[in-house]
Amino acid sequence: MALASISLRGLRNLDQTTIEFDRGANYLFGPNGAGKTNLLEAIHYLAIGRSFRRCPDAELLGFGRNVLIISGSDESGERAEIRFDGREKRILRNDIPVEKLSEYFGWLPVVVLLLEDIELVRGAPGIRRNFLDVAIAKAGPSRKGSYHKDTKTQSQDGPKSEGRSQSAEGRSADGESHHQDTKTQRGETSYIALTSEYRRAVSQYNRLLEGGAWGEGRGTRDEVAAWEEEVVRTGVPVYEARRAKLGELLDCAAGHYERLAGHGAVFSYRSTIEAKTGDSPPERSTRGTVPVFASSAELAGSFRQRLAATRERARALGHALVGPHRDDIRITRDGRELRKFGSVGEQRLAGIALRLAEADMILSAGRQRPVFLLDEVASELDEQRSRMVLEMVEERGQMVYAAARRMPRQGSRDREIEGSSGRPQSTAHDASALEHLFGKEFHVEAGKVSEVS
Amino acid sequence: MKLPGIGRKTAQRIAFYLLKQPDVAREMADSIIEASSKLRPCPVCFSLTEEERCEICSDPTRDQSLVCVVEEPADVLTLEQSGQHRGFYHVLGGILSPIDNIGPDDLRVKELVARAAAGVREVIIATNPTTEGEATAIYVAEQLKATGVRVTRIARGLPVGSDLDLADTETILRALEGRREL
Numbered sequence: 001m002a003l004a005s006i007s008l009r010g011l012r013n014l015d016q017t018t019i020e021f022d023r024g025a026n027y028l029f030g031p032n033g034a035g036k037t038n039l040l041e042a043i044h045y046l047a048i049g050r051s052f053r054r055c056p057d058a059e060l061l062g063f064g065r066n067v068l069i070i071s072g073s074d075e076s077g078e079r080a081e082i083r084f085d086g087r088e089k090r091i092l093r094n095d096i097p098v099e100k101l102s103e104y105f106g107w108l109p110v111v112v113l114l115l116e117d118i119e120l121v122r123g124a125p126g127i128r129r130n131f132l133d134v135a136i137a138k139a140g141p142s143r144k145g146s147y148h149k150d151t152k153t154q155s156q157d158g159p160k161s162e163g164r165s166q167s168a169e170g171r172s173a174d175g176e177s178h179h180q181d182t183k184t185q186r187g188e189t190s191y192i193a194l195t196s197e198y199r200r201a202v203s204q205y206n207r208l209l210e211g212g213a214w215g216e217g218r219g220t221r222d223e224v225a226a227w228e229e230e231v232v233r234t235g236v237p238v239y240e241a242r243r244a245k246l247g248e249l250l251d252c253a254a255g256h257y258e259r260l261a262g263h264g265a266v267f268s269y270r271s272t273i274e275a276k277t278g279d280s281p282p283e284r285s286t287r288g289t290v291p292v293f294a295s296s297a298e299l300a301g302s303f304r305q306r307l308a309a310t311r312e313r314a315r316a317l318g319h320a321l322v323g324p325h326r327d328d329i330r331i332t333r334d335g336r337e338l339r340k341f342g343s344v345g346e347q348r349l350a351g352i353a354l355r356l357a358e359a360d361m362i363l364s365a366g367r368q369r370p371v372f373l374l375d376e377v378a379s380e381l382d383e384q385r386s387r388m389v390l391e392m393v394e395e396r397g398q399m400v401y402a403a404a405r406r407m408p409r410q411g412s413r414d415r416e417i418e419g420s421s422g423r424p425q426s427t428a429h430d431a432s433a434l435e436h437l438f439g440k441e442f443h444v445e446a447g448k449v450s451e452v453s
Numbered sequence: 454m455k456l457p458g459i460g461r462k463t464a465q466r467i468a469f470y471l472l473k474q475p476d477v478a479r480e481m482a483d484s485i486i487e488a489s490s491k492l493r494p495c496p497v498c499f500s501l502t503e504e505e506r507c508e509i510c511s512d513p514t515r516d517q518s519l520v521c522v523v524e525e526p527a528d529v530l531t532l533e534q535s536g537q538h539r540g541f542y543h544v545l546g547g548i549l550s551p552i553d554n555i556g557p558d559d560l561r562v563k564e565l566v567a568r569a570a571a572g573v574r575e576v577i578i579a580t581n582p583t584t585e586g587e588a589t590a591i592y593v594a595e596q597l598k599a600t601g602v603r604v605t606r607i608a609r610g611l612p613v614g615s616d617l618d619l620a621d622t623e624t625i626l627r628a629l630e631g632r633r634e635l
Contacts, residue, residue: 200584207551223557226549226592230584233591 001368002398006072010065012038013447025439028402036402040373047108109370117351125328139361198234210318238324252360256353272322369397499544516540518574548589575603
């Protein structure tokens with residue numbers, strides 16, 4: 001479902017305004033510092049209740065403003081509003097107050113593509129973990145412990161587990177997917193709840209390790225064992241939920257990367273639970289392969305054993321060394337890590353591929369089409385690639401694209417006149433589709449947003 | 454001074470109400486003083502009582518061989534309201550939480566082990582289904598192993614972070630059925 005309109009007041013440098021969006025493509029252009037990114041931020045804030053800049057709410061409040069009000073509605077008329085008065089944040093959905101942010105999260109799926117996404121590839125593992133946790137959470141609730149059940153059904157319907165090129169093509173403009181997870185029911189444990197419970201257990205365990213006057217009452221063997229068991233108990237469902245979704249996510253990302261870069265790369269999940277000491281973890285993408293563990297019990301056993309094996313080192317360092325909180329996504333080309341050896345261009349494309357895969361997850365979970373927020377992303381790419389990225393985005397959802405230059409829309413028009421070179425659906429002669437592709441243009445300058453006709 | 458669960462506005466409202474009703478205020482003050490001076494932990498189960506032994510521990514109709522382990526005295530009241538438990542209780546007085554510097558020695562685990570060794574058939578661990586509650590349950594179960602007593606854990610069939618009214622009947626049924634051996 002596309003965002004139909006947004007009204008904002010008191011957000012950073014932006015003037016009070018109401019903007020009606022095109023359901024397809026929206027282009028924001030204007031000089032640096034005009035407020036384009038702030039507008040993207042406003043959409044993100046309305047969708048999720050938080051800024052993508054990961055800043056406190058108070059920073060969103062414009063200088064000299066007392067209150068921030070952002071409201072909007074999607075195509076179906078679903079309304080949302082967030083008010084922040086410098087102290088309290090009030091969230092309304094269809095005029096009804098929402099108590100928990102987690103209940104609000106996801107009414108309007110968003111996917112962000114920023115220049116900083118290159119850090120997804122070359123940054124610290126924590127950035128990738130955070131990305132994958134958010135991507136899984138966005139895709140919707142996960143059935144606790146479904147990994148082992150799911151893999152069983154997956155191996156039965158053969159062909160879809162074959163290629164990653166297929167996963168890139170298979171999800172086309174209408175967001176159609178074979179992986180519709182309609183089993184999501186009320187009362188399921190959400191992935192967010194699973195991860196936060198696990199995080200809590202790990203921080204308790206870490207505290208015990210670091211504060212450990214071991215053997216002097218605190219940190220007795222049995223106490224440590226109890227917390228290790230709790231780390232295992234809460235960590236197993238996190239691992240399983242990741243395994244259940246990550247194969248698809250990483251295969252999609254690999255497919256996108258190959259299409260964009262013109263060469264392949266392996267995207268794999270590296271788990272500290274799986275790796276045995278001394279072994280380098282197997283390098284393969286996960287879809288269609290046999291699950292690493294035959295059952296939850298076997299997984300728990302391995303986790304327990306790995307924790308015990310690293311206990312002494314963990315004690316010296318003051319934190320647990322194995323578990324989903326230490327896992328990572330590894331991206332390699334010809335066996336070499338893109339993180340260290342890839343070019344800036346390759347790293348950038350891999351970051352974009354991960355973001356597109358995040359959108360695929362949302363679509364494949366049967367959720368509504370996401371709103372893409374792009375900030376200057378295409379400007380760092382060559383013309384052909386930036387065109388490809390915009391095409392891939394437009395195929396998957398609504399786009400709000402911010403750039404200093406006015407180029408991308410021009411690119412769309414040229415492409416449309418040339419005909420349907422490589423586009424899956426040939427719509428060159430369909431006037432309404434043409435309009436959809438052109439979308440709307442907005443000029444942003446000194447906090448003022450105006451539509452360009 | 455801050456009381457749990459009472460915000461600034463509620464506190465203000467209560468304060469002004471009491472100022473208008475001096476009799477109520479005096480009565481309330483007296484009961485608070487009386488309660489805090491008379492109530493003390495029951496020497497058997499560590500729940501609160503005014504008597505030598507608490508009401509539950511001195512009830513001969515209850516099943517002495519069944520002990521339900523809870524975190525706080527308030528949990529005893531909650532469980533009693535359900536009317537389903539006909540055995541005794543044991544109040545740990547907290548849960549393991551290294552972050553708050555609470556270890557096994559701060560809880561009444563040794564006392565529980567001693568009780569369990571003396572003619573108890575089953576210990577039901579009813580700590581909350583939080584991370585701390587679960588870790589405590591695991592720890593307590595391990596300590597009880599030597600006594601050979603049957604140890605069970607109340608099930609957590611209800612999802613963490615979700616509301617009770619969102620759970621379907623089947624989930625609730627499972628939660629009741631699924632108490633397990635530790």
